[in-house]
Amino acid sequence: MxxxxxxxxxxxxxxxxxxxxxxxxxxxxxxxxxxxxxxxxxxxxxxxxxxxxxxxxxxxxxxxxxxxxxxxxEGGRNMSLSLTFAEEAEARNAYAKLGEGGTIKLPFDQQPWGAYYGEVVDRYGVTWQIVK
The missing domain is CATH 3.30.720.100 (Signal recognition particle alu RNA binding heterodimer, srp9/1)
Incomplete structure (x- = not known):
């Protein structure tokens, strides 16, 4: 199909x-x-x-x-929006801006699997996963 x-x-x-x-x-x-x-x-x-x-x-x-x-x-705890960027600077910028007035769940940094990754809950309760 x-x-x-x-x-x-x-x-x-x-x-x-x-x-x-x-x-x-x-x-x-x-x-x-x-x-x-x-x-x-x-x-x-x-x-x-x-x-x-x-x-x-x-x-x-x-x-x-x-x-x-x-x-x-109310923000759902069973869903996140994930954005993958080609450039680290773009990813860091999006992470910082989405985090303004929100809550950092996981700082944006290089992870053991090699990617840069961070999680932030924005001021509206939406969880974002930012990846480079």
Missing amino acids: NMAAKLVPYLMSEDARTQAEFYQNALDGEIHFIKTLGEVPGTPEAAKDKVMHLVLTVAGGNTLFLSDSFQPA
Whole structure:
């Protein structure tokens, strides 16, 4: 069976715009599309600015989707996002920026298996594995 598919992480957020802007800055990204609930007929006034769907590319074209959540958006402990960089300097820069306001789980350093690797939980509760 030949299956064509693309996996895109979809992050639920308490403030999707701010979170997307953080990733845009930290990972040299670009926001391509934002659809708000205000574009849906019958949306209550208080929810009109909420993000229904946002498309962001980061770190050389990787796609992330984000949406505002109506419930607390708690980080999942059973999933991490992994980014592999060609250059150590790019990896260190992304690691440092994602860690601003977050928590270092594993410092970015050369590992026994030869790669540079580190883990950080960003200020939104998303765990990132940064690899070179």
